[in-house]
């Protein structure tokens with residue numbers, strides 16, 4: 001058990017943080033405003049992001065794709081054109097309001113808490129980008145068990161997330177255990193969950209759930225993984 005187990009209140013604060021941040025969220029991914037660190041650093045960011053995207057593009061996602069915590073749709077835009085159906089599940093209507101694929105005919109959107117959401121539908125692939133680091137350690141095993149339950153046999157898992165170097169980003173005010181204090185644009189602070197899982201921790205949790213997972217790094221900034229349900 002982690003030293004600082006995450007409460008329901010902590011998870012609610014994390015979700016509320018993303019709703020508040022929604023109008024500015026894409027500044028982070030697009031390296032705008034405070035995230036613009038100059039041409040050299042930005043080009044490393046986009047090059048490494050491209051490595052993870054290439055891995056997604058090369059993955060066999062099948063027809064029916066489930067994307068967990070899609071937010072503003074940075075990765076949904078790469079999934080929607082390839083999917084017969086794309087199901088988006090995110091707890092924040094404010095984040096989803098910026099997601100450009102929600103109006104596409106093959107896309108279904110659900111606003112739900114991913115720590116309790118479930119479905120009897122089964123999918124060819126489950127994708128979660130910049131989400132696994134927000135899953136509390138004490139919920140990691142059950143998260144992978146639930147992902148496996150949503151997959152058809154032979155189904156694909158893809159994820160990408162931050163490497164630990166992201167703790168030095170300008171919107172990080174403090175870190176302690178599995179919590180991180182984030183600064184919003186108006187100067188207010190919010191505490192979120194932020195875990196930098198090792199490849200071994202993720203592979204172990206996945207294998208216990210019946211998923212074979214390979215985890216790689218893009219260089220310095222991102223970690224990504226591709227898995228298959230047995």
Ligand code: SAM
Pocket residue numbers: 011014015018019029068069070071072073074075089090091092095112113114115128129130131134
């Ligand atoms: N996948 C997007 C990306 O790659 O940019 C967004 C990732 S963002 C770091 C985390 C997302 O998780 C946000 O869209 C937020 O609304 C969502 N989220 C946070 N807590 C949640 C919860 N308990 N249930 C469902 N979604 C949640």
